[in-house]
Amino acid sequence: MSSLTYDIVDSRIMVGRCLRRSWRDPEAFFTALMLPIILMLLFVYVFGGALRDHGPYVDYVVPGLIVLCAGFGAGTTAVALATDLAGGIVDRFRSMPIRASAILLGQVAASLTRNLLATALVIGVGLGIGWRPTTSVWRWAGALGLIVLFILALSWLAAAVGLLAGGPEAANSFTFVLMFLPYVSTAFVPTDTMPSVLRGFAENQPFTPIIETMRGLWMGHTSTGASTAHEALIALAWTLGLLALSWPAATHLFRRTTTH
Amino acid sequence: MSYTVIAEGIRKSFGAQVVLDGVDLALDRGSVFGLLGPNGAGKTTLVRILATLMRPDSGRATVAGHDLLTDPVGVKGAISLTGQYAAVDDVLTGRENLEMMAGLLHLGRRAARARAAELLAEFDLTDARDRRVRTYSGGMRRRLDLAASMIRRPELLFLDEPTTGLDPRSREQLWGTVRHLAAQDVTILLTTQYLEEADQLADTVGMLTAGRIVARGTPDELKSSLGTEIVRLRFPDARAYQSALAALAPSAGGTGFTIEAADDGALRIDIPTDGSSARLRDLLDLLVATGGSTAAGSPRVSTHRPSLDDVFLALTGTADTAGATPAPRSATRSELAR
Numbered sequence: 001m002s003s004l005t006y007d008i009v010d011s012r013i014m015v016g017r018c019l020r021r022s023w024r025d026p027e028a029f030f031t032a033l034m035l036p037i038i039l040m041l042l043f044v045y046v047f048g049g050a051l052r053d054h055g056p057y058v059d060y061v062v063p064g065l066i067v068l069c070a071g072f073g074a075g076t077t078a079v080a081l082a083t084d085l086a087g088g089i090v091d092r093f094r095s096m097p098i099r100a101s102a103i104l105l106g107q108v109a110a111s112l113t114r115n116l117l118a119t120a121l122v123i124g125v126g127l128g129i130g131w132r133p134t135t136s137v138w139r140w141a142g143a144l145g146l147i148v149l150f151i152l153a154l155s156w157l158a159a160a161v162g163l164l165a166g167g168p169e170a171a172n173s174f175t176f177v178l179m180f181l182p183y184v185s186t187a188f189v190p191t192d193t194m195p196s197v198l199r200g201f202a203e204n205q206p207f208t209p210i211i212e213t214m215r216g217l218w219m220g221h222t223s224t225g226a227s228t229a230h231e232a233l234i235a236l237a238w239t240l241g242l243l244a245l246s247w248p249a250a251t252h253l254f255r256r257t258t259t260h
Numbered sequence: 261m262s263y264t265v266i267a268e269g270i271r272k273s274f275g276a277q278v279v280l281d282g283v284d285l286a287l288d289r290g291s292v293f294g295l296l297g298p299n300g301a302g303k304t305t306l307v308r309i310l311a312t313l314m315r316p317d318s319g320r321a322t323v324a325g326h327d328l329l330t331d332p333v334g335v336k337g338a339i340s341l342t343g344q345y346a347a348v349d350d351v352l353t354g355r356e357n358l359e360m361m362a363g364l365l366h367l368g369r370r371a372a373r374a375r376a377a378e379l380l381a382e383f384d385l386t387d388a389r390d391r392r393v394r395t396y397s398g399g400m401r402r403r404l405d406l407a408a409s410m411i412r413r414p415e416l417l418f419l420d421e422p423t424t425g426l427d428p429r430s431r432e433q434l435w436g437t438v439r440h441l442a443a444q445d446v447t448i449l450l451t452t453q454y455l456e457e458a459d460q461l462a463d464t465v466g467m468l469t470a471g472r473i474v475a476r477g478t479p480d481e482l483k484s485s486l487g488t489e490i491v492r493l494r495f496p497d498a499r500a501y502q503s504a505l506a507a508l509a510p511s512a513g514g515t516g517f518t519i520e521a522a523d524d525g526a527l528r529i530d531i532p533t534d535g536s537s538a539r540l541r542d543l544l545d546l547l548v549a550t551g552g553s554t555a556a557g558s559p560r561v562s563t564h565r566p567s568l569d570d571v572f573l574a575l576t577g578t579a580d581t582a583g584a585t586p587a588p589r590s591a592t593r594s595e596l597a598r
């Protein structure tokens with residue numbers, strides 16, 4: 001077998017290990033699955049009535065929930081990596097003749113899988129309770145493409161955070177930040193009613209253009225009034241920028257933390 | 261003579277703290293080398309360097325014919341590492357752990373499964389194979405860790421404090437396993453802070469303190485460097501102790517005995533002898549004659565061969581370091597009635 005084949009085998013085994021670990025932590029797994037469902041029902045049926053402005057609230061809220069769940073999932077990834085580093089298993093892997101990058105790749109690929117599952121759940125439940133987005137294949141492909149890119153960037157960022165955190169507990173606080181950031185964006189309410197300082201932040205933070213791009217693609221119009229193409233350009237700049245930073249950063253940090 | 265490891269002048273510092281200060285090492289093929297030292301002596305750092313997990317600041321080493329610095333992948337292919345913290349995945353089952361490691365060594369799925377089953381049987385884990393490692397006892401975890409290291413018979417096996425935290429029975433069991441591995445021609449680098457463990461397992465011992473190997477040799481060579489037999493006198497009262505101390509002091513002249521160690525608090529004197537009954541009798545006669553032994557204050561006498569603890573103490577002069585070692589006394593020691 002060629003060395004590339006070996007790299008693929010190694011990475012596949014690592015992904016399998018990480019996913020197995022995810023399924024076997026019943027508490028975390030249950031939370032990860034329940035979170036999208038409960039939040040969806042909570043926002044649509046508890047808050048949604050009061051927030052109803054232009055059409056059903058579920059039409060507004062789906063992209064925001066996807067981003068929120070991705071933030072939660074990224075926290076899980078950071079904790080999983082920090083836990084591995086705290087134990088001896090990474091040392092064992094590194095003393096074996098396998099490519100060190102497979103270890104990191106395993107975590108990121110597992111993170112991508114978990115988060116796409118959560119995204120599918122949000123979309124499924126949304127459709128189940130009356131969300132009626134576009135049926136255009138191209139618009140769907142665009143929205144899903146952006147989600148994959150966004151989750152990938154967030155997963156690499158999570159990996160970098162997990163490496164920097166120095167322990168599972170510290171890594172956990174990352175979840176907290178990412179879970180609250182979407183609230184100060186256009187995820188759940190338009191920015192019109194926010195105080196000007198908050199509004200400035202909400203309109204310019206990376207989650208807003210990402211959410212608005214999905215909204216524009218699925219529903220045909222954004223909530224900010226800007227064109228979908230405009231939001232998409234900013235969203236792509238943010239996600240690609242984040243990916244271009246977090247990927248090499250995580251790789252570098254991994255090498256640094258494990259070879260000193 | 262062929263060597264599995266040759267290391268020269270290995271140095272490593274973390275900031276201003278020098279952890280390894282020029283370590284030379286040569287391990288014969290198929291031997292068990294015991295690297296002995298207190299916590300913080302640099303044992304784990306040396307293992308991490310030789311296992312390619314860390315780069316030395318300077319120095320060079322060859323492991324199983326591969327240069328450590330220029331061919332780390334070759335080194336990785338020849339070694340197995342069993343760490344201080346059992347490096348297995350405790351969320352997976354024993355079987356899954358072994359199959360995963362076998363997969364990473366590119367055995368192929370069917371071969372991986374077969375090898376895992378073999379090792380589970382060999383390391384007495386077959387009954388527990390489908391239980392998560394989290395539910396394993398300390399001894400079972402270490403056995404699984406060792407099994408994982410033996411998926412492909414390595415040329416060099418690192419055992420970094422393999423029995424730390426194990427109960428005495430599991431420790432004995434693990435020692436048996438290590439002997440079994442050594443018999444399979446695997447070169448073993450064992451680090452331990454238990455001198456008894458090095459005595460039991462190692463062909464050669466190196467004593468590492470403050471980043472340097474201060475002594476090396478077989479356990480017997482190291483012990484005989486302190487004389488063959490130590491007579492230990494424990495006195496019931498300070499008066500008898502002081503009399504004996506005075507009688508044995510160099511200033512008393514011509515007794516032919518020297519004091520190896522004396523402890524005012526414990527009223528204890530250690531005297532090296534050749535171990536013959538004649539010498540012991542001379543010593544006891546001397547004590548009776550000088551008031552070190554009276555009907556009212558007669559010392560208890562025991563003899564023992566110097567343990568590695570004694571060697572270690574003599575070399576480092578710090579009781580503190582060996583204090584971390586609740587070393588069970590060696591079996592060669594015999595209690596004598598007075």
